[in-house]
Amino acid sequence: MTNTEEGVFFLTGKDFTNAGAASSSLKGILERRGVPPDIIRRMAIAAFEAELNVIIYAVAGMMKYRVTDTEIFVTVQDMGQGIPDIELAMTEGYSTATDHIREMGFGSGMGLPNIKKSTDNLAINSVMGEGTTLEFFIRIRSGGTEQA
Amino acid sequence: MNLAEILDTLNASVLTDKVTLQKSVENAYCADLMSDVLSFSTTKSILVTGLTNAQVIRTAEMAAIEMIVFVQGKRPDSQTIRLAEEKQIPLLVTDLSMFEACGKLYERGLRSKLHRHNQTPTIKCQAKSH
Ligand SMILES: Nc1ncnc2c1ncn2[C@@H]1O[C@H](COP(=O)(O)OP(=O)(O)OP(=O)(O)O)[C@@H](O)[C@H]1O
Ligand SMILES: [Mg+2]
Numbered sequence: 601m602t603n604t605e606e607g608v609f610f611l612t613g614k615d616f617t618n619a620g621a622a623s624s625s626l627k628g629i630l631e632r633r634g635v636p637p638d639i640i641r642r643m644a645i646a647a648f649e650a651e652l653n654v655i656i657y658a659v660a661g662m663m664k665y666r667v668t669d670t671e672i673f674v675t676v677q678d679m680g681q682g683i684p685d686i687e688l689a690m691t692e693g694y695s696t697a698t699d700h701i702r703e704m705g706f707g708s709g710m711g712l713p714n715i716k717k718s719t720d721n722l723a724i725n726s727v728m729g730e731g732t733t734l735e736f737f738i739r740i741r742s743g744g745t746e747q748a
Numbered sequence: 749m750n751l752a753e754i755l756d757t758l759n760a761s762v763l764t765d766k767v768t769l770q771k772s773v774e775n776a777y778c779a780d781l782m783s784d785v786l787s788f789s790t791t792k793s794i795l796v797t798g799l800t801n802a803q804v805i806r807t808a809e810m811a812a813i814e815m816i817v818f819v820q821g822k823r824p825d826s827q828t829i830r831l832a833e834e835k836q837i838p839l840l841v842t843d844l845s846m847f848e849a850c851g852k853l854y855e856r857g858l859r860s861k862l863h864r865h866n867q868t869p870t871i872k873c874q875a876k877s878h
Binding site: 616617619620623624627637641644645647648649652702704705706707708709710711713714717 | 780781782783784786787791799801802803804806807809810811812
């Protein structure tokens, strides 16, 4: 816990030019810290899926991260329509993406399931008409502090 | 399979500049939906796709995919190529269709090893084919 680093990236809905830039920056931070590549890959995938959902479905949002020697925590919070049925949204293949979004390569309904599978814990909170918050973390295996 | 062999197999050309071509892959994935790539791909891979936007490069970056080949002569715009150069991901283009490109890579021994995430023991695939 000696070496904690945290920060925030801001996300703008429909800004497809910069879609993925926040996740890319987070990946860079993890690389600089020497986090093992398989952990970085899992976190990059989860962050990217969450970031894209904000860009596609919300008005604006932010990605907050906190990296310690043993864990990586990410919170992705947005202002947007919210998710009416989280269980349904978590179903593989379920998507409300339009044809336009599909043409860009999204809308296979795998994003939220991917986040769940890539992380050690995922919590989703959503309020209709207000927005959605995802919180997830991944344990970093190396470092020796790990017990549990 | 190394990049030179892939170029030869697909009669492909390289779109990126200043990106190392000293790369090789063991797996291949073919998709136009990026979450599919993110859910089942593994490392040491090539992505075969017909989609040419910046999100394809980002997806490859996140999933640590080694290289991308665009089929049917589809070329991304220069900004997308620049992003790939920045991320050191070689971009290739072939005139072959998706089906033919995948078929040729399969013929040369590439397979799609399925990624199982961090879940409990993988069931080893017993059969080669029947
Ligand atoms: N931040 C969000 N705000 C509002 N709705 C969301 C949000 N994230 C997801 N959803 C809803 O949940 C559905 C499933 O999301 P998920 O990320 O699993 O798939 P997708 O985005 O449709 O496709 P993919 O992620 O595979 O490209 C979405 O289609 C959308 O209806
Ligand atoms: Mg999604």
